[in-house]
Amino acid sequence: MTSFSIATGLPSISYASTIANGGYVALFSADGFFQLGKINESDSAKLFPPVRIPRHDEVLSTPGKRSWLLLAGDKIHHVHLEASEGGLIAVPLLEYRLDGPALVVSNVGLTRHFVVADGESRFSLYKLGQAKSRATYSAGASLSQVEKIEWNGPGHVDVFRVNGALERYRIDNFLNTLDVGDLLLPKHYEGYSEVTNTWQPEGIAEGVEPKYSFLPLLWGTLSSAFFALILSLPVALGAAVYVGYFMTPAYREIIKPVIEMLAAFPGVVIAGLAMLWLAPRLQEFVAELIGMFVMIPVTVSVLAMLLGSRVRSRPGRYFSRRLPLLLVPILSGALYGGAWLGSFVDAHFFGGSLVGWLAANRGVSVSYFNGLLVGLALSVATFPVIFSLAEEAIFSSPNSAAAGSLALGASPWQSFVDGVLPYAASGIVAALMLGLSRAIGETMILLLLSGNMPLLTVSPLEGIRSVAATLAIELPEAAVGSSHFRVLFLAALMLFLLTFAINTIAQLVKRRWHHRYGVSA
Amino acid sequence: MIRRLSSGGPDPGTISHRRSFRHSTMMLWLTSSMALLAIMMLVALILLLFWLAAGGSSGGGQGVAAGDHLASIFLRLQNGPAPYNSEGIFAAIVGTVAVTLLMTIIVSPLGVIVAIYLHVYARETWYTELIRIGIHNLAGVPSIIYGVFGLGFFVYVVGGQIDQWFFSDALPKATFGTPGLLWASVTLVLLTLPTVIVATEEGLARLPSSLRDGSLALGATRFEMTFGVLIPAAMSSLVTGIVLAIARAAGEVAPLMLVGVVKYAPSLPLSGQMPFVELEQKFMHLGFLVYDLTLHAPTGDGRMTLIAAIALVLVLVVMSLTTFAAVLRGRFRMQYAQEALF
Numbered sequence: 001m002t003s004f005s006i007a008t009g010l011p012s013i014s015y016a017s018t019i020a021n022g023g024y025v026a027l028f029s030a031d032g033f034f035q036l037g038k039i040n041e042s043d044s045a046k047l048f049p050p051v052r053i054p055r056h057d058e059v060l061s062t063p064g065k066r067s068w069l070l071l072a073g074d075k076i077h078h079v080h081l082e083a084s085e086g087g088l089i090a091v092p093l094l095e096y097r098l099d100g101p102a103l104v105v106s107n108v109g110l111t112r113h114f115v116v117a118d119g120e121s122r123f124s125l126y127k128l129g130q131a132k133s134r135a136t137y138s139a140g141a142s143l144s145q146v147e148k149i150e151w152n153g154p155g156h157v158d159v160f161r162v163n164g165a166l167e168r169y170r171i172d173n174f175l176n177t178l179d180v181g182d183l184l185l186p187k188h189y190e191g192y193s194e195v196t197n198t199w200q201p202e203g204i205a206e207g208v209e210p211k212y213s214f215l216p217l218l219w220g221t222l223s224s225a226f227f228a229l230i231l232s233l234p235v236a237l238g239a240a241v242y243v244g245y246f247m248t249p250a251y252r253e254i255i256k257p258v259i260e261m262l263a264a265f266p267g268v269v270i271a272g273l274a275m276l277w278l279a280p281r282l283q284e285f286v287a288e289l290i291g292m293f294v295m296i297p298v299t300v301s302v303l304a305m306l307l308g309s310r311v312r313s314r315p316g317r318y319f320s321r322r323l324p325l326l327l328v329p330i331l332s333g334a335l336y337g338g339a340w341l342g343s344f345v346d347a348h349f350f351g352g353s354l355v356g357w358l359a360a361n362r363g364v365s366v367s368y369f370n371g372l373l374v375g376l377a378l379s380v381a382t383f384p385v386i387f388s389l390a391e392e393a394i395f396s397s398p399n400s401a402a403a404g405s406l407a408l409g410a411s412p413w414q415s416f417v418d419g420v421l422p423y424a425a426s427g428i429v430a431a432l433m434l435g436l437s438r439a440i441g442e443t444m445i446l447l448l449l450s451g452n453m454p455l456l457t458v459s460p461l462e463g464i465r466s467v468a469a470t471l472a473i474e475l476p477e478a479a480v481g482s483s484h485f486r487v488l489f490l491a492a493l494m495l496f497l498l499t500f501a502i503n504t505i506a507q508l509v510k511r512r513w514h515h516r517y518g519v520s521a
Numbered sequence: 522m523i524r525r526l527s528s529g530g531p532d533p534g535t536i537s538h539r540r541s542f543r544h545s546t547m548m549l550w551l552t553s554s555m556a557l558l559a560i561m562m563l564v565a566l567i568l569l570l571f572w573l574a575a576g577g578s579s580g581g582g583q584g585v586a587a588g589d590h591l592a593s594i595f596l597r598l599q600n601g602p603a604p605y606n607s608e609g610i611f612a613a614i615v616g617t618v619a620v621t622l623l624m625t626i627i628v629s630p631l632g633v634i635v636a637i638y639l640h641v642y643a644r645e646t647w648y649t650e651l652i653r654i655g656i657h658n659l660a661g662v663p664s665i666i667y668g669v670f671g672l673g674f675f676v677y678v679v680g681g682q683i684d685q686w687f688f689s690d691a692l693p694k695a696t697f698g699t700p701g702l703l704w705a706s707v708t709l710v711l712l713t714l715p716t717v718i719v720a721t722e723e724g725l726a727r728l729p730s731s732l733r734d735g736s737l738a739l740g741a742t743r744f745e746m747t748f749g750v751l752i753p754a755a756m757s758s759l760v761t762g763i764v765l766a767i768a769r770a771a772g773e774v775a776p777l778m779l780v781g782v783v784k785y786a787p788s789l790p791l792s793g794q795m796p797f798v799e800l801e802q803k804f805m806h807l808g809f810l811v812y813d814l815t816l817h818a819p820t821g822d823g824r825m826t827l828i829a830a831i832a833l834v835l836v837l838v839v840m841s842l843t844t845f846a847a848v849l850r851g852r853f854r855m856q857y858a859q860e861a862l863f
Contacts, residue, residue: 238555246549247556257847259559264839265566266772268808269832272815273569276825296558297551304550305543323553324560331554331561380566383559413545434661441663443775448815468665472778475669480677492669496662503661507654 006045008035015059019066019081024088026068026081028059034079034090051090053079062128063110064208067093067190071105074098076116078128082193093188096126096133103143108151112209115151117143123157123171129187129209137171178483183214183490199454199465201474201484212487214494216454220464221495224446225439227375227460228382232435235379236386237428243387244394244424245402245416256391263384267444274377275448282373283366287354291342292335299334300327355461364461369451371460377445386435393427393513394420426513433506437499443468467495570836573829610831615789616702616804620777621770623706623798624713629763631710632717633752639718640725641747660715668776671708676700676780696801702790703800705781712773713766720765720850724758725751727857757853761846768842772835774808782809784817807831 014030025045027035032055036048054077056070067080076096081088100120107114112128121143124133143159150158159167181187186195190209199217202210239259243252350357358364402419406412443466446452451463452473471492478485635656643649680697688696697703732754736746752759774782783803790802811831818824 235555235558238552239559242549242552242556246552255556255560257844259556259563261840261843262559262563262566264768264772264836264843266774266808266835266839268772268774268811269570269836272811272828272832273566273573275815276828277569277573296554300550300554301547304547323549324557327550327554327557331557334554380562383562387559411541411545413548414541416548437661437663441661441665443663443665444812447775448812468663468775471665471669472775475672475779489669489673492666496666499661499663499666500658503658504654506661507657511654 006037006047008037008047008050010035010050014056015068017059017061017065017068026090028053028056028068028070030056032056036081036088036090048087048089053077053090054092058105060105060107060114062114062190063107063112064190066208067128069096069105069114071102074101074118076102076105076126080190082191084193091193093190094129094131096131098124104146104149106149106151113151115149115157117146117149117159119144123149123169125171127177129190134177135172137169139169141167178212178487182212183487185213186215187211187213197456199470201478201487202482210484212483214467214491216456217465217467217470217491218494219456220446220450220454221440221466221468223371223458223460224374224378224450224464224466225436227371228378228439229432229436231375232379232383232386233432236383236431236435237390240387240390240394240428240431241416244391245420246412252395256388260384260388262380263388265380267381267442268448270377270380271445271448274373274445278376279368279373279449282376283355283368284353285339285342286372287346287350288339288342290354291340291345292338295334295338295341296331299337300330303330358461364459366461367451367453367463369449369453369463371450371462371464374446374449374464375460377449378439378442381442381445382435382439385438386431389431389434390424390428393424393431397423397427423513426509430506430510430513433502433509437502437506440502441468441495441499443472447472467491471495567836570829570833573825574833575826610807610810610827612786612789613805613807613810613831615791616782616786617771617807619790619798619804620702620705620709620781620806621767623702624709624770625763625767627706628710628713628717628766632714632762632766633721633759635714636718636721636725637747637752640722641743641751656715656718659711660719664712664773665775665779667708667712668779670711671704671776671780672700675704675707680704699801700779700781700803701801702781702798702804705777705804708776708780709770709773712776713770716766716769717762720762721755721759724755724761724853727758727854728754729857755853757849757856761850761853764842764846764849768839768846771842772808772839774806774812777806777809782806784809784813807835811835 008027010027010029010033011031012029013027015028017026018024019026019036023039025037025039027037029035029050032053033050034053035050037045038048039045054070054072054075056072056077058071060069060071062069067078070077070079074097076098077092078094078096079090080093082091096116098116098118100118100122102116102118104117105114108125113134114126114128116124116126117139118124121139121141123137123139123143125135125137126133137157139159145162147160147162149160155170155172157169157171159169161167186197188195189198189211192198197213197215198211199213200208200211202208243256243259247255346352346354355366359366397420399420401423402415405415405419410418446464446466446469450465450469452465452469453463454465454470455462471488474484475488475492478488639649639652643652676699680695680699680701684692684696684698728751732750733746736750737743741749781803783805786803786805788799788802790799790804791797792799811828814824814828814831818828
């Protein structure tokens, strides 16, 4: 056992405590100074320069040992440590205003609440991080001459008097409560240097303030659905138009079920494939993917323009039947060409790795599991939903208007746009909404591929965390009845209401369409 | 007008006509290439699965080795893979079959009865319309929500109550108040109920009204008409609904993670005595195994092959069930084609 001493330079030390981060000691001076010391392995301490904090009478360390309550008359200052350029500094986080002078303050067990006895013989219960008191109880007797107070379990406060007497007061239990602000509004959390929206439930690290902001989760759910729809919508709607409108019914009977076979891939299988096979390759192939994405429509459009005049003389059946066969080499060529173009651009302009270039030159942070990966996998899952319903809507629309339009010399596409689309539009919208709802609710793909990082970012190259995946991860481990448990049920309810609203609108749209045109899908 | 007719230049009408046809051709090609892309995606996914299941990721020759590997997929099903899970995937197959079977036993009568009520007994009011919208809506609710509901209601409320009534000796150790096979099956029942109801009701709706009227005219009660005439006639669409429900349930993992699937169950959820299943036991599941192996198994070629093999089995099972249902539905529609709309 060794000891050492070091001069702090503070006028006096009123309170000292260790810090949860370990190795640090916090020193308080009642005159309004705070000093942080780091105790090294070599049994010496390095002191950081003192910082001014409010003057105070008494200090109480909060349960996580990451912040302190300073009693100063009828105010309680909540001071926490923030990372700054010079290291950790103590900064006032919040101020709790009392109606009377605070006499004694005590933590409520290990929960993030504290109880104050004031000169007006009242107990006030506060939640850390919330300026307004949760509840105030009148004690009935004067609370001066009190040595300490203690909240023992649910329902009562014990008061220890200076003369050795113990009094017990019954109070209601207001612990474990969260309000809308905790869930939806940005907050200044303990240890953070700015106001943030953060999801970090209890149990991740001992004593850290639990943070239950829904926004990162909601954002993750919606952004992943957005990425998925961006990728699957053009393909699904294009395929639906072709199969439902251009293709002859005899071929449609075969092709439609074949395309719908994509629905037979369970989410977990898509996710597993994407994680094991696609994820390790994805970052190198971002440029190639973009190339393919651009080259397919460009190549096909250009070739259609060039060869289109031949088709014009024989419109309709011949080409609509055999076109996919003709397109196999064209499409393969476009895919290959797109990949080649992508890698060419990649090699010549971005040093061989677009993602690496973005990370180095544009400061884009890139994670292994990211929105792009999720979007790709999720688009496979949402594709069959959108295709199947949109195709049904197009195929079962009355075709008399289109036939009339064709007979009057309009082109097939004009007939589609003017004669079929008005009827099928509501069905297509319904298909889109059901696809969206499928993307919002998909769990396994997000669980495996999103990295489960609750970030609020627009970049498709960073991790995300969705509501559904959060439920799957955290619900089995949340303590029954805890705040965390109930917040998760609330999140589930929110997800349910979201999809319920989308589905109901889709159903109503579809029903109206059915009633109007008397078609049965 | 007059100027256009008299001038010698190109006819604007013809130009716009030509342009519109060129535009039309372009859209035809574009949409067709999207359809082709979808088919290519499907083929690529299936080939990828086969390739991985055949040990393709380990590189080397694809000729003879692939055949050997493909054969060994099915051997694996029997013997089980050594490295990760010494029990093999037999337990997962049993778990999957048990939970799906139990679900089928519960959902079939339930779904059919609801469909019969809606189609035969209930009058068309705003109320039945509401029920129908609700049922269609249930089909779109994310599966994880069913899991959360199963955990909150079946496990904690119903299971907790059952424990207090019948298993109070064992408390505080929960018997039914904890995730298990029964609650997983019941959760899947909720998940697949809309599928069965919609398919059955559609089948009943497609039956010619002469069947109804004829049997009623011959003096059958509504009950006799329903169970003696309508149900036998609509049997294939009934089966279609159930098969589709099984196909849907076989691929679901997320809800089961909350209500009873575990990474490793020490014993099979079967017993030698009367109901032959241990309803309160936790169980293993193929889909969950894919998830768990993907996330936790040590890396190596064996893992990839195994995951792909299990995934392939799942996909093929779901595909064949879906195809079977489609064929059945097609045959049913043909049977009553003269009454159908098209």
